[in-house]
Amino acid sequence: MQDARAREMLVGIMMLAAGTIYLYLTTGVPRRGTIDAAFIPYVLAFAMVALGLAQTFVAWRRTATDVAVEQDVDDETPTQGKPNYATVVKTLLLFAGFTVLIRPLGFPVAAAIYLFLQFIVLTPADRKPNYLFYLVLAPVCAAVIFVSFRYGFDLILPAGPLTRYLP
Amino acid sequence: MWDLFLQGISNVFAPQIFLLVTIGVAVGIVFGAVPGLTAVMAIALCLPMTYGLSSAAGLALLVALYVGATSGGLISAILLKIPGTPSSIATTFDGGPMMEKGEGAKALGVGIVFSFIGTILSIVALMFIAPYLARAALSFGPHEYFAIAVFSLTLIATLSSGSMIKGIFSGVAGFAVSTVGIAPVDAIRRFTFGQVELNAGFSILTVLVGMFAIAEIIKVAESSRAGGSIGAPVIARIKGFGFSLKEFFGQLPNGFRSSVIGIGIGILPGIGAGTSNIISYIVARSRSKTPEKFGKGTIEGVVASETANNAGIGGAMIPLLTLGIPGDAVTAILLGGFMIHGIQPGPMLLITQGEFVYTIFAALILSAVMMLILEFWGLRVFIRLLAIPKHILLPVIVVLCAVGAFGLASRIFDIWTILGFGVLGYAFVKAGIPTAPFIIGFILGPMAETNFRRGLQLADGDATSFLTNPISGSFLALAGLSIAWQVYRMLRPRPAAVSPADAVEARVKQPQE
Numbered sequence: 095m096q097d098a099r100a101r102e103m104l105v106g107i108m109m110l111a112a113g114t115i116y117l118y119l120t121t122g123v124p125r126r127g128t129i130d131a132a133f134i135p136y137v138l139a140f141a142m143v144a145l146g147l148a149q150t151f152v153a154w155r156r157t158a159t160d161v162a163v164e165q166d167v168d169d170e171t172p173t174q175g176k177p178n179y180a181t182v183v184k185t186l187l188l189f190a191g192f193t194v195l196i197r198p199l200g201f202p203v204a205a206a207i208y209l210f211l212q213f214i215v216l217t218p219a220d221r222k223p224n225y226l227f228y229l230v231l232a233p234v235c236a237a238v239i240f241v242s243f244r245y246g247f248d249l250i251l252p253a254g255p256l257t258r259y260l261p
Numbered sequence: 262m263w264d265l266f267l268q269g270i271s272n273v274f275a276p277q278i279f280l281l282v283t284i285g286v287a288v289g290i291v292f293g294a295v296p297g298l299t300a301v302m303a304i305a306l307c308l309p310m311t312y313g314l315s316s317a318a319g320l321a322l323l324v325a326l327y328v329g330a331t332s333g334g335l336i337s338a339i340l341l342k343i344p345g346t347p348s349s350i351a352t353t354f355d356g357g358p359m360m361e362k363g364e365g366a367k368a369l370g371v372g373i374v375f376s377f378i379g380t381i382l383s384i385v386a387l388m389f390i391a392p393y394l395a396r397a398a399l400s401f402g403p404h405e406y407f408a409i410a411v412f413s414l415t416l417i418a419t420l421s422s423g424s425m426i427k428g429i430f431s432g433v434a435g436f437a438v439s440t441v442g443i444a445p446v447d448a449i450r451r452f453t454f455g456q457v458e459l460n461a462g463f464s465i466l467t468v469l470v471g472m473f474a475i476a477e478i479i480k481v482a483e484s485s486r487a488g489g490s491i492g493a494p495v496i497a498r499i500k501g502f503g504f505s506l507k508e509f510f511g512q513l514p515n516g517f518r519s520s521v522i523g524i525g526i527g528i529l530p531g532i533g534a535g536t537s538n539i540i541s542y543i544v545a546r547s548r549s550k551t552p553e554k555f556g557k558g559t560i561e562g563v564v565a566s567e568t569a570n571n572a573g574i575g576g577a578m579i580p581l582l583t584l585g586i587p588g589d590a591v592t593a594i595l596l597g598g599f600m601i602h603g604i605q606p607g608p609m610l611l612i613t614q615g616e617f618v619y620t621i622f623a624a625l626i627l628s629a630v631m632m633l634i635l636e637f638w639g640l641r642v643f644i645r646l647l648a649i650p651k652h653i654l655l656p657v658i659v660v661l662c663a664v665g666a667f668g669l670a671s672r673i674f675d676i677w678t679i680l681g682f683g684v685l686g687y688a689f690v691k692a693g694i695p696t697a698p699f700i701i702g703f704i705l706g707p708m709a710e711t712n713f714r715r716g717l718q719l720a721d722g723d724a725t726s727f728l729t730n731p732i733s734g735s736f737l738a739l740a741g742l743s744i745a746w747q748v749y750r751m752l753r754p755r756p757a758a759v760s761p762a763d764a765v766e767a768r769v770k771q772p773q774e
Binding site (some may be wrong): 108124131134146180190208218247248 | 433654657
């Protein structure tokens with residue numbers, strides 16, 4: 095119960111922080127009168143700060159009954175066990191790596207590497223990764239996507255070193 | 262009107278558009294049926310494919326995806342008791358028990374036919390209401406548009422699921438993100454940090470793909486290691502439509518009432534098919550002669566849910582086409598699709614591009630017919646697709662999202678943007694902050710700010726002109742009432758002891774995102 099209350103307070107503090115950062119950035123917008131380019135950002139920044147304070151206050155005032163009822167309701171929805179944050183972090187890093195490699199390696203190679211590694215990362219824990227299958231599937235998927243968009247939909251994706259071999 | 266409609270019909274029967282609509286509906290059904298994949302994702306992934314197409318062909322493909330994905334949710338809702346999309350939540354209440362009783366084929370038949378009826382009725386409503394609303398909107402100026410934007414923002418923020426504070430914050434945050442780039446009227450650069458790529462602000466598509474598709478994928482990645490594939494269910498062959506003519510005629514009043522609910526809720530910004538199916542289900546139960554059968558497997562429940570969610574399609578298209586205001590995330594991304602093809606939805610659209618608009622209407626009708634045909638005769642193929650492992654499917658979708666973002670302006674920057682908004686969307690999910698108000702705030706924010714500044718210029722700086730103008734004054738009063746009502750609901754004393762069952766009932770009655 096205390097966890098839920100603390101979580102909601104943390105959400106409120108994060109909202110407050112977002113509002114404060116936006117307010118700080120707004121002070122850097124040049125002023126040319128009362129209703130100018132900074133007017134709406136100021137209104138939004140103060141609204142975000144006020145909402146952050148309200149969320150923190152409401153979470154702080156929450157009673158044990160509120161939390162209990164909410165937890166009972168949440169129990170009605172199916173869950174799939176404890177979240178695996180390591181997989182989330184690996185997924186984000188792989189996506190970032192893919193983005194960095196698109197220009198130097200070209201889309202087909204970067205996508206094939208990304209797909210191969212991401213298939214492995216997301217393979218369910220109770221199953222052994224089928225490396226050979228992934229090794230074939232990843233380049234095939236990357237090639238199909240690249241060819242479809244480049245020649246079917248006229249979207250010139252970066253080809254990297256492969257450019258000289260392409261028609 | 263009829264000339265334009267006939268012209269639209271002949272346009273969609275051109276081989277290219279006909280094929281695109283058929284493919285669009287089939288792909289949409291897959292995205293609707295597979296839990297974790299959504300209509301937004303389907304449209305976002307296919308948007309780059311429309312770059313090289315004519316605007317009519319491109320938009321026909323996108324609306325076909327919309328129709329297919331909205332209806333496809335019933336397949337997993339009935340067969341797996343998992344709603345493929347939020348618009349099919351109530352379908353699981355009776356569709357699941359019918360499947361368990363061996364009446365899965367009947368539930369699917371009823372769901373498919375009444376999805377079709379709901380879609381067609383909503384398109385008819387769209388065709389008749391849109392021209393009148395557009396004509397009325399022609400007289401709107403900056404004051405009216407500012408007030409409508411504020412009203413829509415407050416409605417979305419206050420009616421979205423969960424906490425009102427979080428809903429409003431989400432809308433305000435979306436508005437704040439939209440202020441990045443060159444400001445309207447005085448063209449001052451804001452929050453660009455010297456980055457040339459940020460001068461034009463963030464693209465709608467990158468925000469949508471990030472907040473919905475990438476965030477959803479990150480969310481699924483959380484639990485994918487626990488097991489990702491779903492066994493394909495076995496379903497008996499559907500004979501005819503799976504139900505008798507007597508049952509069909511007996512359900513027509515329920516279907517008609519649910520269509521009206523779906524269309525009405527679809528028109529309102531922010532509360533789309535995710536809410537209408539539940540409200541329609543509750544209304545059907547309260548009006549039924551046998552309410553005790555609800556939740557145990559009655560076709561009344563399936564009819565109410567499936568008719569209402571599909572009826573929301575035409576309803577949601579009404580404010581989009583006539584005012585340029587998207588009601589939910591799907592119509593927001595459709596708006597992005599219109600803009601990519603150089604088309605600005607609004608009251609002038611029907612006048613300047615009547616043939617194009619009626620081609621969209623015709624594409625919606627053709628999509629509904631294709632949905633009926635494909636779901637009946639291709640059901641087994643879609644069922645098999647439910648068994649595709651998530652660890653294979655999701656990475657391919659990520660790559661397609663990156664392609665879509667890159668295709669916007671051939672910039673790697675846009676791929677980083679979808680990643681950034683994906684992380685933000687995931688943070689919203691973890692914090693229990695609804696994402697739909699963020700998107701609507703992002704889209705309506707510039708409209709509100711630009712019209713606010715223009716309205717003040719027209720009124721020589723007199724801010725009271727927004728209140729004295731009858732239309733803008735009315736909308737602003739409605740916005741104030743909407744917030745006041747929600748504040749009252751939040752502050753009023755609640756009973757000390759609430760049973761979990763009552764709480765679930767109350768949660769079900771709360772509008773869903």
